[in-house]
Amino acid sequence: MANKEGGKSGGMAHPGGSRRNLRQPSIKDIARLARVSHPTVSRALQNSPLVNAKTAAKIRKIADEAGYRASAVARGLVTRRTRTIGLVVTTVADPFASEVVCGVEQTANDHGYSVFLADSNADPERERKVVQAFAERRVDGIIVTSSRVGALYLPRLTEMMVPIVLVNDQYPGAFVHSVMIRNLEGIRAAVRHLIGLGHRRIAYLGDQFGYQSDAERFAGYREALDATGIPFHPELVVHGDGKPEAAVRAMETLLSLAIPPTAVCCYNDMSALGAMQSIRARGKRVPEDISVTGFDDLFFASYTDPPLTTVRQPMRRMGQLAMEGLLKLMAGEESVVKIEVEAELIVRGSTAKVSRNANGNRRS
Amino acid sequence: MANKEGGKSGGMAHPGGSRRNLRQPSIKDIARLARVSHPTVSRALQNSPLVNAKTAAKIRKIADEAGYRASAVARGLVTRRTRTIGLVVTTVADPFASEVVCGVEQTANDHGYSVFLADSNADPERERKVVQAFAERRVDGIIVTSSRVGALYLPRLTEMMVPIVLVNDQYPGAFVHSVMIRNLEGIRAAVRHLIGLGHRRIAYLGDQFGYQSDAERFAGYREALDATGIPFHPELVVHGDGKPEAAVRAMETLLSLAIPPTAVCCYNDMSALGAMQSIRARGKRVPEDISVTGFDDLFFASYTDPPLTTVRQPMRRMGQLAMEGLLKLMAGEESVVKIEVEAELIVRGSTAKVSRNANGNRRS
DNA sequence: AGGTGGCGTGTACACGTGTGCATAAGGCGA
DNA sequence: TCGCCTTATGCACACGTGTACACGCCACCT
Missing domain, CATH: 1.10.260.40 (lambda repressor-like DNA-binding domains)
Structure with missing residues (x-):
């Protein structure tokens, strides 16, 4: 012995x-x-x-x-639960995504779960590998933060019979749950704020066409316009891709208009960053010549010059809510998770009363 | 049958x-x-x-x-290799960290590895849990991106007999390998650039005291000064915490000096963000009154007003290098990984020739 | 005194995969 | 025809843990 x-x-x-x-x-x-x-x-x-x-x-x-x-791996084999979740983002390098990741991760850890991080980069091949990896790892649940997910690979994700929570996206399907910001109300508040400052020619600088959140924010823009009786001008709607570079170009289009807008409502803060630079490059000033609003309230929003008026999204909290919802789904305590969180308008220095001569050619 | x-x-x-x-x-x-x-x-x-x-x-x-x-879990049990790594960051919400994470994740995925993400938040209790989780999950290797790691919990990490690669930190120990930016050369280039523009009263706005990378960057600052025969003034050195808020306060200290600096060399871009706002709040202009430099070249550096002169750090590449090194260590192809990457000065609009009346009281 | 029940512990098996070894089939040369 | 080698497959076991079940022991009640 x-x-x-x-x-x-x-x-x-x-x-x-x-x-x-x-x-x-x-x-x-x-x-x-x-x-x-x-x-x-x-x-x-x-x-x-x-x-x-x-x-x-x-x-x-x-x-x-x-x-x-x-050994969690031996335990996972016998219990058939790995206490592991998969988290998909288009890219962690995006500040919005990383805030959500942060919220998810903290909550997961607090409940004894570990998280597999994977960024898809919107590359189909990479997405395929991500799905395969999650399936093989036998994750207990999945959270997706990626406005691109749409119909792309969600069907394959659902195949693994595990609850999936989407953050800021929606997709009709069996196992799909979501945490959403009230896009429409958020943008509406921003546009109303601009209207209250006397603006009438208000542009919308959106994300790529076809994304759910972009569609909703655009709808909020339209609604606010309609409610005030301001006519909609299609030429005041341009599209970027949610990043500064593309927003610069989109903003240039707006500035080249015969009658440029006096205010721009941007899809998100990253776009607003590009828009503001574009405006400066044209020798115009924010907010004296053109007012700008963003969406998200990323960390840099209070440090731009001028500080950015934006619609705050409680990103970390949304990550937390997504994880908490997923926990309930995995425990079977809940059969469906559908959460909407409020957006909050944060007024800073990038919006101001419309200047007297700017709207001079107001013919609408 | x-x-x-x-x-x-x-x-x-x-x-x-x-x-x-x-x-x-x-x-x-x-x-x-x-x-x-x-x-x-x-x-x-x-x-x-x-x-x-x-x-x-x-x-x-x-x-x-x-x-x-x-099932990767069953396979892991028998092969005793999970093809899984642990990635620790203080917080994913930090843009520097998220870029590194991005590089690590891509490379890991390309080689069939999945990554467990954990942010420590510099909270000892959370760090303890992270270490425990990684140990139980039987990760094959670990990457740490966290200037705070120091002596905190690295000893516990080494206990699990698995290779560990540190990004931008160093710690003397058995299983410790690293990927580092040339901090000293990077800051030196920035300070030389400022000196070349005629600046003599150059301040250093650092990170919290005691961090390796801060110490090295400070050394670069000193070295550039010494090489040019510019006397060192202790009152021109202030500390933040690597984030904008603290930098604002640190910058206020500098601005309150009897003879304020004509240029500020910041520990990183986040600090530069705060410094620039602080300067504007005092009614001074960048770069006309005060030049500012950053470090990292985060995405927003080209979108500040003025665009930020900074020292570029190939963050994503560093994450990639860390993962590639870890792969070699895990395969036993390499016994030690010690990589240094070059820093590159990117001159933009936040630095300019010193104004004539600013250095008027030049007595050094 | 014998039956009963609770408490503490051990035995046996399962989870899903990889791998060393034995084995069966078939081809080929002597 | 026999033996040997190659090829393809199955058998048995291991990985480390959780858990249903059996069992031994002791106290207690009848």
């Missing part, structure tokens, strides 16, 4: 050893050291009431000293 | 089923369908030359039709 013990424990890993990956102690190693069977160790470490308190304490002490960490 | 088959396959998951998590098909299900043993399926799916080409093709077809995905 003692002989066997010596022989077997010879291969045990020890901290600071010169060779790596010798072997981490297993539950059986601990059982041998504690002179009990391995199920008793398992129960002791799970604080099961089935095991004698003194024995449990002794086992926990030994396990701790040996630096024992139960 | 047929009886048993019918009985067993009754529980197989099928796409679009109303109940979730019934069961995903296992390798044995595929084996039964293909009328072979499960090891043959295993070999066929690994493209092993041991299995007959026709049989393999048939098996692959059946597996594909059944939507079979081999």
Whole structure:
């Protein structure tokens, strides 16, 4: 017996050893050291009431000293739950996405879940690999933050019979749940604010055509216009791609108009960044010549010159809500998660009363 | 036999089923369908030359039709390699970190690895949980992007006998490898640039005291000063925390000086953002009154007003290099990874020749 | 005193995959 | 025809954990 013990424990890993990956102690190693069977160790470490308190304490002490960490992979195999979720974003480099990721990750960790991060980069091949990886990893749930997801690969995701929560996107389907910002109300508040400042020629600088959130924000823009009786001018609607570079070009189009707008309502803060630069490049000033609004309230919004008036989106909170919803779905406590969060207009310095001579050619 | 088959396959998951998590098909299900043993399926799916080409093709077809995905968790249990890495950042919300994450993730995915993301938030309790999670998940390697890591929990990380690569931090220890930017040369280039523009009173707005990268950048600042014979004034050195808010306050200190600096060399772009706002708030202009430089070249650097002169750090590339190094370490192809990447000065509009009356009181 | 029940522990198995080894089939040379 | 080699396949086991079930022990009640 003692002989066997010596022989077997010879291969045990020890901290600071010169060779790596010798072997981490297993539950059986601990059982041998504690002179009990391995199920008793398992129960002791799970604080099961089935095991004698003194024995449990002794086992926990030994396990701790040996630096024992139960293998989540072995546990996952037998319990059929990995306590793992997959998180898909188009790219973490986008500040909106990274805030959501932050919220998701914190909440997941607080509940003992680990998160697999994958960015799709809107590349179909990469998306295919992401889905495959999540399937093989046997994630318990999935969160997608990517306005591009649409019909692209969601069907393949649903195949793995696991709850999926979408952040700021919607897709009609079986296992699909979502956390959304009230896009329409948010933009409407921004446009109303501009109208209140006397603006009548208000442009909309959107995202790429066909995205749900862009469509909703555009709808909010239209609604605010209509409600005030301001006619809609198609030439005042341009499209970027949600990033500054494209917004610069889109803004140039607006500035080249025979009668340029006196205010621009941007799809998001990144676009507003490009728009403002474009306006400066034309020798015009924000907000004296043109007012600008954004959407998201990213960290830099209060540090632009002038500080950006924008619609705040509680991004981290949305990540948290998505994860909390997913937890309920995975536990079966909820059969559907459909959350809408409020958008809040933050008025800063990039919007001002329309200048007297700007709207001079007001003919509408 | 047929009886048993019918009985067993009754529980197989099928796409679009109303109940979730019934069961995903296992390798044995595929084996039964293909009328072979499960090891043959295993070999066929690994493209092993041991299995007959026709049989393999048939098996692959059946597996594909059944939507079979081999369980990475079961595989990990037997192979003792999870093809999984852990990635620690203080917070993904930091644009620098998210760029690195992006590079790491892409490279990892390209090589069949999945990444567990965890942000520590510099919270000891959370860091403890992160380490524990990575240990239990049996990650094959770890990448840390966090200037705070220092002596905090790295010792605990090394206990799990797995290679660890640090990005922009260093720590003397057994399993520790790193990818670093040439901080000293980078800042030196920025300071030289300022000196070349005639500046003599150049301030350094650093990160929190004690961080390796801050120490190196400060050293670069000192070195450039010394090389030109410009005396060092301790009052021109202030500390923020790498974020805009703290930089605002630090900059106010500098502006309140009897003889304020004509140029500020910031630890990073985020700090520069705060510094520029602080300067504007005092009614001074950038770069006419005060020149400002940053570090990182984050996405917004070209969109500030004026665009920010900064030291570019190839963040995504650094993430890629870290992952590539880790891959080699895990494969045992390399015993030590120590990479230094070049910093590049990007001159934009936030730096200009010192104004004549600004350095009027030049007494040094 | 014998039956009963609770408590603590061990035994046996399962989870899904990879792999060393044995084995069956078939071809070929002696 | 026999033996040997190659090729293709199956068998048995291992990985580390959780859990249903059986079992032994002791106290207690009848």
